Amino acid sequence: MATMRAVDITNGSGPATSLHIASIPKPSASSGQAIVKIKAFGLNRMDLLQREGHYPVPPQAPKTLGVEFSGTIEELSSDSKDNFKKGDEVFGLAYGGAYAEYIAVNTKMLLHKPAHLSWEEAAGVPETWITATQAMYLVGEFTRGKTVLWHAGASSVSIAGIQLSKLGGAAAIYVTASSQEKIDFCVKELGATAGFNYKTQDWSKEVLKATDGKGVDLIIDFVGQSYFQGNLDTAARDGRIVHLGAMSGTKLPAGVDIRAFVMKRVRFEGSSLRSRDPEYQGKLRDKLETYLDKFEDGTFKIYVEKVLPWENIVEAHQLMEKNSTKGKIICTID
Structure with a gap:
């Protein structure tokens, strides 16, 4: 053999x-x-x-x-x-x-x-660009003029996703990341609209502030449990949350408020490739x-x-x- x-x-x-x-x-x-x-x-x-x-x-x-x-x-x-x-x-x-x-x-x-x-x-x-494409278009049903939030902004999938969002005509592209260096990279190098440091800022409040309270149309998340409430709070009316990973775990704490599913008609969908x-x-x-x-x-x-x-x-x-x-x-x- x-x-x-x-x-x-x-x-x-x-x-x-x-x-x-x-x-x-x-x-x-x-x-x-x-x-x-x-x-x-x-x-x-x-x-x-x-x-x-x-x-x-x-x-x-x-x-x-x-x-x-x-x-x-x-x-x-x-x-x-x-x-x-x-x-x-x-x-x-x-x-x-x-x-x-x-x-x-x-x-x-x-x-x-x-x-x-x-x-x-x-x-x-292959894995990076195909995953970003799947999350945006096949699952998230992105169309020109929508706003997007890519969590883990300096990760390979989000680096691809920011570029795809820009080419696809996103009205605004937001990111979260763990350092100002990564945020600067996403904004100045890749063309994201703005970024928020999840270690030093309440990113969901900052996103709402940046969008005049409207929230974002499409959120792509790899973090899971610790971002679940923030994602619901940050999603716009008829917003989509695409769940690709659970780096912070899968079990939600007591007190999670899911009213956004009805009040804002938010759709949460998990996917894998x-x-x-x-x-x-x-x-x-x-x-x-x-x-x-x-x-x-x-x-x-x-x-x-x-x-x-x-x-x-x-x-x-x-x-x-x-x-x-x-x-x-x-x-x-x-």
Whole structure:
């Protein structure tokens, strides 16, 4: 049996220090799949949760971490119908398995890598930009002229989301973040309207003040429990709250006031991307493909905070755990 190197977790789950590179069976291409030799992969917060045993991994996913990558096609299944061939430079999204030398992935989730994108940049695009697109358009039903609030403004998804909101014609784009440096980055570099430091300000009151009490039409949240009441208070009439994560937990304290659901007709909807079927993910991949010229002409920018060799995967996870980065953490495989 052919083998490859991949990042494994001692005892199946644990802290960052339990990550190490091991030898595991190399995947083979099933119907509709390609085998990609990976050049680089991106880190995502779900990787930390999965490493600790707290993420519901879809049944079709391998146990190896990682959902976004760039590389070259080494092999294609005989029934592959998409416009790919051996040797093509690609990047894409997978259900798992990207922390490895090779990955088996549905060709519906691959894109040709433009020459102007480096391997590192391309590896940081799929999960981030597809998640932001899904949250804004498919779940949040964003339309031109609406106002948007992106929590965790300097996170990779929100960095993409701010740029998408700007291109999409948002009337105003607000962010929350943990430092003035991150807020300045979101406002001065990315073009957000204003930002609020959740450590030093009551962000929900500040958003209401900035909107003359109207609130915002669309809120994208990754924080969960500690932001639940603030989100309801800040949502505009007929506002949408898109719930993508629960970094502060999932259990609400006593006394949460849910009157906004009736009084303001607020809609709260949770979503995930990884559990979706290939057809759903494929539609988002097609949408991402329409953005590629925006990366080339500079309308959209990919922010890579740190590139590390994958042998330093422990350091990469520990860096993500600090919540200090602005943009992607990428690992490369020689």
